[in-house]
Amino acid sequence: MMGIITTTRSQMSPNGQGVSDMLDDFFVRALAAGIGVAVVAGPLGCFIVWRRLAYFGDTLSHAALLGVAMAFLLELNITLSVFVVSAGVAFALLILQKRATLASDSLLGLLAHSALALGLVVLAFMTWVRVDLMGFLFGDILAVSGSDIALIYGGGGLVLVVLVLIWRPLFAATVNPELAEAEGINVSQSNMIFMLLMASVIAIAMKIVGVLLITAMLIIPAAAARRFAYAPEQMALLAIVIGVVSVIAGLYGSLQWDTPSGPSIVVAALALFVFSVSPVAVFLTRRRTGQAVSDER
């Protein structure tokens, strides 16, 4: 197992040289994929935490299973189909919330679980399709291919570039939409782009942690980073670091104890979050806060 650490990126190709062991190869691919997802999920997760969109993210990711079903039904690319369905659900939610007859949380629960159930039912009807349902629900990071990794880094890179471009208006709209609007920020445009970014990340990350655990990958690293951050960008970077550490620790843990890899990554992230709210971390931040701010209330 130790040999894995020294393997380089060039050896990730399916016929990589010097990779004699199959285990090495798929494990390195898993690491590369997981780290790629963590890097994209960190900053986006911060916005989800700041905007209190956790349940919203959950709804979009549950809808991803419907996307999978549609992909099989219409013989589309799975990632594309998941993106389209998630984005569709996001806009449906925006419209429903505007003319709401139900409270937001009920609406979210309704859409989340109907989309999930609908996806499962549609899949069950397609008897000719053999689907690894567990893989879609909880992720199958150990089965990622070279093209999956290309998608994660290509798509994820694009998501990050767009996020950097809209960072300022999106952050202003996050702090207070009316203030931002009054001061000339196009709030609805940045919100719309943010929705599309969320749908993209769900489509990209689904294979790694599965539809049921994507929100955890988005939220937990960001939540763990919060206590140590004094600026939004700092929190985003810390969330990336915590996400990456979770992926590495989770994957090694799953190899060590033969546990499912997606859930193991989430458990590792949870452990880091628990540390961030533990007395040790509180003590560390107190000291730093004491230097920066004289009057903590």
Place this chain on the structure above:
Amino acid sequence: MLQKSNTLVSLSGAGVERGGRWLVRGVDLAVRPGEIVTLIGPNGSGKSTTAKLALGVLNPDEGSAERRAELTVGYVPQKISIDWTLPLTVERFMTLTSRINGTEVGEAVSATGVSHLRHAQVRTLSGGEFQRVMLARAIARNPELLVLDEPVQGVDFNGEIELYDLITGIQKELGCGVLLISHDLHVVMAATDRVICLNGHICCSGTPKDVASSEAYRDLFGARAAPTLAIYEHSHDHTHLPDGRVRHADGTITDHCHPDDGHHHDHPQSDEPERAGGE
């Protein structure tokens, strides 16, 4: 209302409807450079809605709202809570939507007396500190129009007077127009050029003195307004009934009063209007 070419913002016959109910209707107002216009009215009278119309945050469902092109606006909203999960220093908060250099930030925070909080986290501020930061934030943008929605909330009484003096000072220095919202006319009287009294529509408007001595104002604000009133008598042309309908002088009852009904109201309302609260 006359509209000069240099008007910063003007509303004419503007109204906002939500769920079949008019939050505010038939509002005419204009703010010109160097002028302080104050909106007063009880809770739910549409003051904040009117401010949002002026800012363009809300679009009118009837009438029109016009702003001068490329208008720089400084806005202090009535109720704004910063999510406690946001890591945000005061300085960063001030440069949220516009690139303001360090010197400008420094001048603005010292003008509102919060220099010491420049690097503090926004979530740790008290109510009064936060209002001062919001004000600093608004003036640092060097605005042509300042919209201040109850800017002295959470500030103690002495601080209140001080803040209004500050606002007047800033306004003189920047030469900007100010749209000020307050529920307390007395405190802002000295600083105000024109007062518009709202209660779903414009009840009365004019100089602070005229408004303070008007029947409509006393009816809206009850006993607290009474001490400053001259004895003033005339008949009402319509009465707001408790169920929201309106009885007119001729005895007819309608669902709404109309903006052109004039400014004579009798509102069945408690003597002491609530001070805090939203629109």
